[in-house]
Amino acid sequence: MGDRVSDPCHNVPMRANDDTWLVVPLYNEATVIGNVVAGALPTFANIVCVDDGSSDASAVAARDAGALVIHHATNLGQGAALQTGISYVVTQTDAEYLVTFDADGQHQVDDAAAMVALAREKDLAIVFGSRFLDDRTKAGWLKKAILKTAVWVTNQSTGLRLTDAHNGLRVIRRDAAARVDLVQNRMAHASEIVLQLGRTKLPWREYPVHVLYTEYSKGKGQSVLNSVNILVDLVFK
Amino acid sequence: MDKIWIQLILLAGVAAVAVTLTRSTADARHQAVRRVLLVGFVLVAASAILYPTFLSHLAALVGVGRGTDLVLYALVIAFLSYVATMYRRMKMMDRRITALTREIALAEVRLEQAGYPTARTSASPSDPSPADHTTGPPERRP
Numbered sequence: 001m002g003d004r005v006s007d008p009c010h011n012v013p014m015r016a017n018d019d020t021w022l023v024v025p026l027y028n029e030a031t032v033i034g035n036v037v038a039g040a041l042p043t044f045a046n047i048v049c050v051d052d053g054s055s056d057a058s059a060v061a062a063r064d065a066g067a068l069v070i071h072h073a074t075n076l077g078q079g080a081a082l083q084t085g086i087s088y089v090v091t092q093t094d095a096e097y098l099v100t101f102d103a104d105g106q107h108q109v110d111d112a113a114a115m116v117a118l119a120r121e122k123d124l125a126i127v128f129g130s131r132f133l134d135d136r137t138k139a140g141w142l143k144k145a146i147l148k149t150a151v152w153v154t155n156q157s158t159g160l161r162l163t164d165a166h167n168g169l170r171v172i173r174r175d176a177a178a179r180v181d182l183v184q185n186r187m188a189h190a191s192e193i194v195l196q197l198g199r200t201k202l203p204w205r206e207y208p209v210h211v212l213y214t215e216y217s218k219g220k221g222q223s224v225l226n227s228v229n230i231l232v233d234l235v236f237k
Numbered sequence: 238m239d240k241i242w243i244q245l246i247l248l249a250g251v252a253a254v255a256v257t258l259t260r261s262t263a264d265a266r267h268q269a270v271r272r273v274l275l276v277g278f279v280l281v282a283a284s285a286i287l288y289p290t291f292l293s294h295l296a297a298l299v300g301v302g303r304g305t306d307l308v309l310y311a312l313v314i315a316f317l318s319y320v321a322t323m324y325r326r327m328k329m330m331d332r333r334i335t336a337l338t339r340e341i342a343l344a345e346v347r348l349e350q351a352g353y354p355t356a357r358t359s360a361s362p363s364d365p366s367p368a369d370h371t372t373g374p375p376e377r378r379p
Contacts, residue, residue: 070346
């Protein structure tokens, strides 16, 4: 896991990300969240972890590593945690960008930094991470098939043409973030956020990212059956 | 005469259900619809009890074999609408709980950053004081 977080390459000067908040939905990831936060801090000084009612020591680990921790009194789901983080950044900070980042260490800090840099450079409001723009990400065929189906369903309903839909790594500029209001508490928020961001008609782009499937993240990841739940959640709102 | 007891018991049951249903609260329009349906239910149930052949006649009238089948169909529809109503209600409740939890979470972090003790910081005094939180956003005091 260390290779993921160590030596974050600084394509962007450190101080440049002072106006950026990393938003990390956090639920029972005590074993890894400390490393994830510590690995991201040199590049992103502002990290908010939304502890979604974890029953382990996730919140303490995140705080000790140097993140700001917001607590949900009860477990609501990743979508709800994400929305709380977004609401926090929009209403209680002056941040210009926020980056949604998974707590389990699947995402690369370098990718996030490069996406923020791209957003600045090209004046983009939204940068979606996509693991299917290059072949760095190694996913099993079943996972790939399900993700591709999810992309297709999402594209049908959002009007955007994305290559990856359920990727937790996104850069959202303040004006776009202010117009996000997720009501899907569970996993269907991944499609919902694309839909709401698409409706803003603000400039967006995809960026190739590397999603690291460790044994840990595979163990915690969504089961294939869960895609049925997502579909039902999206249809019966 | 042997019918009268079961008729009394069933009628009492229908009455009990009727009373319970009217007591639950919801918004006015739904409540009105529910009450109208309830009156219909009471009438049908009462007549089915008092005139046991009534349902069979009704079933024959609408082209269903037996009165029992008619009751079964009605129950299936009633059950499905119950499931749908409950699903919607549960979603609404989830949204309320989410909004409430989010408000509390955001209020709590606002208090923490303003230096006020919160349930969490005062419960664990070993926590670093929010004022020392170097990674926090610029302080926004009320």
